[in-house]
Amino acid sequence: MTQPPPPGYGYPPQPPQWAPVPPPQKQSNGWKIATFVLGGLFFVSCTANVVNSSDNRDEKPDAKPKVTQSADAKPQAAAPASKPAEKPRPKATEQPPVTVTAARAPFKKTVLHKSDDYTSIKVTVTNNTDERISVNPLYFEVKDADGVKHNTEIFGGETDLHAVDLYQGEKASGTITVKGTITAVKVYYRKDGFGTSYSAPVK
Numbered sequence: 001m002t003q004p005p006p007p008g009y010g011y012p013p014q015p016p017q018w019a020p021v022p023p024p025q026k027q028s029n030g031w032k033i034a035t036f037v038l039g040g041l042f043f044v045s046c047t048a049n050v051v052n053s054s055d056n057r058d059e060k061p062d063a064k065p066k067v068t069q070s071a072d073a074k075p076q077a078a079a080p081a082s083k084p085a086e087k088p089r090p091k092a093t094e095q096p097p098v099t100v101t102a103a104r105a106p107f108k109k110t111v112l113h114k115s116d117d118y119t120s121i122k123v124t125v126t127n128n129t130d131e132r133i134s135v136n137p138l139y140f141e142v143k144d145a146d147g148v149k150h151n152t153e154i155f156g157g158e159t160d161l162h163a164v165d166l167y168q169g170e171k172a173s174g175t176i177t178v179k180g181t182i183t184a185v186k187v188y189y190r191k192d193g194f195g196t197s198y199s200a201p202v203k
Helices: 030-059
Strands: 098-105 118-127 133-135 140-144 149-151 164-166 171-179 184-190 197-201
Touching: 098 184, 098 197, 118 133, 118 140, 118 164, 118 184, 140 171, 149 171, 164 171
Parallel strands: none
Antiparallel strands: 098 118, 118 171, 133 164, 140 149, 140 184, 184 197
């Protein structure tokens, strides 16, 4: 069996045809710019994270170290309870320069008295100063229940107080007498007859 001739048989040979090679294209710089921009953003982001982390560490309060007590350590003794404040003691009453006391006493008349229409009061005067003071029955007054003051008699009862000078710590006692039967409630003594007046209730 006869094979058919190959294609192009009997035609003059044609020179080979080569596909034209395109000229090389110039590479764009866009990718370089994009890479630079992305790198810059990454650097800025990393820097910001580092700064924020440092600030957070600075804001945290310093942690106090825990104190651990060993088993051999002795427990601290509790502080003793404070004593209650003591109440202030009352101040002692200041002693007056002259002390006077008075009490009711019976009237004992003398030959100079014609009746018993008199009232006597026993008094005691104490000198608490370092000065001399004079005591005399005429330096006294007696106030009755109606508030009336009575002068003492020059010639009093038999037990009347005598005129005397008192030095520091000394005292004198005796009666003083006023005319009339009264209810004596208070006695007044004037120091030296013209000085400071001291009084005492009649008991």
